[in-house]
Amino acid sequence: xxxxxxxxxxxxxxxxxxxxxxxxxxxxxxxxxxxxxxxxxxxxxxxxxxxxxxxxxxxxxxxxxxxxxxxxxxxxxxxxxxxxxxxxxxxxxxxxxxxxxxxxxxxxxxxxxx
Amino acid sequence: xxxxxxxxxxxxxxxxxxxxxxxxxxxxxxxxxxxxxxxxxxxxxxxxxxxxxxxxxxxxxxxxxxxxxxxxxxxxxxxxxxxxxxxxxxxxxxxxxxxxxxxxxxxxxxxxx
Numbered sequence: 001x002x003x004x005x006x007x008x009x010x011x012x013x014x015x016x017x018x019x020x021x022x023x024x025x026x027x028x029x030x031x032x033x034x035x036x037x038x039x040x041x042x043x044x045x046x047x048x049x050x051x052x053x054x055x056x057x058x059x060x061x062x063x064x065x066x067x068x069x070x071x072x073x074x075x076x077x078x079x080x081x082x083x084x085x086x087x088x089x090x091x092x093x094x095x096x097x098x099x100x101x102x103x104x105x106x107x108x109x110x111x112x113x114x
Numbered sequence: 115x116x117x118x119x120x121x122x123x124x125x126x127x128x129x130x131x132x133x134x135x136x137x138x139x140x141x142x143x144x145x146x147x148x149x150x151x152x153x154x155x156x157x158x159x160x161x162x163x164x165x166x167x168x169x170x171x172x173x174x175x176x177x178x179x180x181x182x183x184x185x186x187x188x189x190x191x192x193x194x195x196x197x198x199x200x201x202x203x204x205x206x207x208x209x210x211x212x213x214x215x216x217x218x219x220x221x222x223x224x225x226x227x
Contacts, residue, residue, distance in 0.1 A: 031214075033214060042203075042217060042218075042219045042220055043158070043203065043217040043220075045214055045215075045216075048214055056214070091157060091158070101146075102148060102160050102163065103214075103215055104160075105157040105158050105159070106157060107156070107157050108157055
């Protein structure tokens with residue numbers, strides 16, 4: 001398996017622009033997680049899905065952030081409009097089940113908003 | 115919810131020495147405790163994990179200990195090598211229910227050759 005695949009790997013965008021990050025989880029994994037990593041706050045869970053259904057989105061910072069999982073092999077995290085404080089590394093991860101099983105991270109999407 | 119605290123935030127050791135990183139957790143229902151290593155510019159990767167039915171687990175130079183009564187667990191790296199330099203994250207999670215990993219804030223380990 002190729003692991004969790006994320007795109008783009010790097011993105012630089014101007015403030016106010018829409019940003020869409022994409023993720024393909026490991027085949028057969030029922031859980032998909034979106035994390036954000038910054039120096040100040042470390043690894044923060046934004047949202048996670050179980051069988052394509054959002055279970056907990058309490059970590060989503062504000063209405064500018066939205067996430068979807070239209071099918072078992074694809075998820076998007078969208079920021080609209082983007083702000084400089086959104087600059088971070090966004091990791092997608094998947095797991096066969098949460099709690100008691102490993103979650104596997106993608107390589108991350110490095111976002112810079114200028 | 116769960117709160118995981120990790121110490122120290124930075125740690126420097128001489129090559130060949132041991133390194134110890136400690137974490138505490140707040141939710142007594144947590145029963146799965148993985149450790150992730152993140153090299154610069156890379157993704158976090160699992161290096162070892164422990165479940166609450168055991169007190170210690172070893173894998174070559176790496177070991178993890180768990181004290182459920184005190185709600186703390188530790189990562190031990192012996193005979194450190196320069197390639198051990200990275201950020202290490204502890205995490206805690208519950209086995210049942212719709213849960214996820216709660217991460218500590220990370221420890222930047224530097225092994226000095």
